[in-house]
Amino acid sequence: xxxxxxxxxxQRVVFxxxxxxxxxxxxARMELTKALVLTTPQQEETGRQMVSALGNRAxxxxxxxxxxxxxxxxxxxxxxxxxxxxxxxVAIGGxxxxxxxxAIALRTDLPQIVIPTSYAGSEATxxxxxxxxGAKTTQRSMGVLPEVIIxxxxxxxxxxxxxxxTSGLNAxxxxxxxxxxxxxxxxxxxxxQEGIAALARALPVIHHRPDDAQARSDALYGAWACxxxxxxxxxxxxxxxxxxxxxxxxxxxxETHTVVLAHATAYxxxxxxRELAPVAxxxxxxxxxxxLWSFARRLDAPMTLAELGMKQSDxxxxxxxxxxxxxxxxxxxxxxxxxxxxxxxxxxxxxx
Ligand code: NAD
Numbered sequence: 193x194x195x196x197x198x199x200x201x202x203q204r205v206v207f208x209x210x211x212x213x214x215x216x217x218x219x220a221r222m223e224l225t226k227a228l229v230l231t232t233p234q235q236e237e238t239g240r241q242m243v244s245a246l247g248n249r250a251x252x253x254x255x256x257x258x259x260x261x262x263x264x265x266x267x268x269x270x271x272x273x274x275x276x277x278x279x280x281x282v283a284i285g286g287x288x289x290x291x292x293x294x295a296i297a298l299r300t301d302l303p304q305i306v307i308p309t310s311y312a313g314s315e316a317t318x319x320x321x322x323x324x325x326g327a328k329t330t331q332r333s334m335g336v337l338p339e340v341i342i343x344x345x346x347x348x349x350x351x352x353x354x355x356x357x358t359s360g361l362n363a364x365x366x367x368x369x370x371x372x373x374x375x376x377x378x379x380x381x382x383x384x385q386e387g388i389a390a391l392a393r394a395l396p397v398i399h400h401r402p403d404d405a406q407a408r409s410d411a412l413y414g415a416w417a418c419x420x421x422x423x424x425x426x427x428x429x430x431x432x433x434x435x436x437x438x439x440x441x442x443x444x445x446x447e448t449h450t451v452v453l454a455h456a457t458a459y460x461x462x463x464x465x466r467e468l469a470p471v472a473x474x475x476x477x478x479x480x481x482x483x484l485w486s487f488a489r490r491l492d493a494p495m496t497l498a499e500l501g502m503k504q505s506d507x508x509x510x511x512x513x514x515x516x517x518x519x520x521x522x523x524x525x526x527x528x529x530x531x532x533x534x535x536x537x538x539x540x541x542x543x544x
Contacts, residue, residue: 196377201318201423204340207416209409211344215242215282218305218340219249226251227305228278230269230292232258235285235309238347242284251276254292257283259445260323260438261291269296278302283338284347286359287312287445294320294336304338309347311359311391311411312446313366313419316341321435328439337423343416345409353402357491358446360395360411361484363418364388365449368457368471368480369430370421372464372522380424385470387417392474392487399491428521430456433534436513443500450493451500451540454485455533458543463523481543496540507534 206214219227227250231239236255243250254269269292272278283293284307291314293304298320306315318337321330351359367384370376391414397407433452437443458481461468468480475483494500502510511531518525536543 194376197375198377198379199424201316201337201420203316203337205343205416206341207343207413209345209405211342212242212307212347213245215305215307215342216246216249218342219246219280219282222280222303222339224280224303225249226277226279227282228269228273228276228280228296229253230257230281230283230289230296231255231285232289235289238284238309242282246282250282251278257285257289257292259288260328260442261288261295261321263295263322263324266292266295266299266322270299273300273302280305283307284309286310287314290314290338291320291322293338295322297338298333298336301335303340305340305342306338307342307344307347308412308415310351310355310446311348311363311415311418313363313415313422316416316419317423319423321439323439326440328435330435341416343412345405345412348408348412349403349405351402353399354492355446356398356402356411357395357488357493358450360391360398360415361453361488361493362446362449363415364391364484365430365434365453366418366422366427368453368468368484369427370418370425371470372460372467373425373428374520374522375425376467377425380421383417384421385474387414387421388471389474390414390417395487395491426520428519429459429523429525432514432519432521436510437497437502440513441502441506441510443497443502447494447500448497450488451495451497451537454481454488454543455537457481457484459529459533460521460523485543497534497538498540502538504538507531507538510534
């Protein structure tokens with residue numbers, strides 16, 4: 193018997209194609225009339241179209257969202273929230289834009305409608321990571337859980353194939369750790385397997401045909417499942433490593449998850465091979481780690497920390513930061529082993 197506690201999170205989820213047209217109805221349902229639309233600079237045009245589609249329910253656009261939710265950007269956006277008297281935020285984009293919406297909600301309690309266009313999964317979690325002066329801190333608070341998620345497969349068609357692969361592996365990482373985390377439970381374990389399987393099916397198709405509607409739908413469905421796993425249970429070594437590499441060394445989020453995943457999985461597979469057996473099965477491999485590694489390679493994903501801009505001379509410091517704040521992990525943490533893991537990931541050696 194594995195005893196468990198399961199706490200369902202309260203969110204409304206709309207999934208489909210063309211669902212972006214329902215944002216106005218969702219605002220009306222919640223009696224919201226002054227939405228601040230959020231995007232990154234790269235997706236500003238999508239934000240403009242949303243503002244125009246919402247008519248007088250939109251009060252403005254802030255197109256300054258940035259990776260790892262810098263506090264200075266949040267403060268800029270808050271000035272606009274106040275200036276226009278916004279009563280909610282509508283975040284359209286990847287995890288960076290969702291993060292900005294959550295940071296605003298944390299400080300104002302404004303409701304959020306999130307329209308995810310990548311597979312990061314942040315929309316389904318009560319987690320907010322923020323960076324200030326080069327350090328990233330993460331908190332869990334029900335106050336940042338978005339009230340409504342609108343998944344529109346059409347908006348994901350423009351996610352470039354390369355980013356689709358790394359973003360999809362970022363999602364898979366949530367489910368891999370969700371399978372062995374100490375607060376796992378049967379519902380979430382089923383969802384984790386479902387999410388990994390959907391993305392394992394979809395990503396190779398999208399890699400060759402980025403406009404394949406069925407594969408895009410499978411991928412977004414998988415991302416929702418994996419995001420829900422991340423929101424429901426705790427994570428371990430893999431997420432800790434990526435958190436440090438992103439927050440302290442400014443490595444790109446999804447790509448870092450992509451490179452580290454097989455190595456962190458190999459580290460933990462010694463302790464939780466049984467829990468990870470479904471992953472090995474999905475990738476038809478002898479181990480979860482080798483299955484994930486071969487899958488990423490087959491999709492031409494980045495395989496080394498070096499190509500993401502990590503300096504070899506920073507690996508010792510990275511390992512120190514990772515060890516400095518102890519946290520739960522199924523395989524006990526040893527600095528030498530962790531340093532070896534980082535070395536393998538730096539050079540892109542097969543995980544072992
Ligand atoms: P991102 O949001 O930074 O997106 C990367 C780039 O892709 C951006 O320029 C964005 O505008 C663009 N983009 C996104 N969707 C697109 C589309 N469909 N078409 C064209 N361009 C598109 O990257 P991400 O990987 O989605 O999110 C990473 C961020 O999310 C990090 O800051 C990470 O910490 C955070 N995150 C948080 C959680 C959480 O639960 N708190 C979970 C996962 C990720």
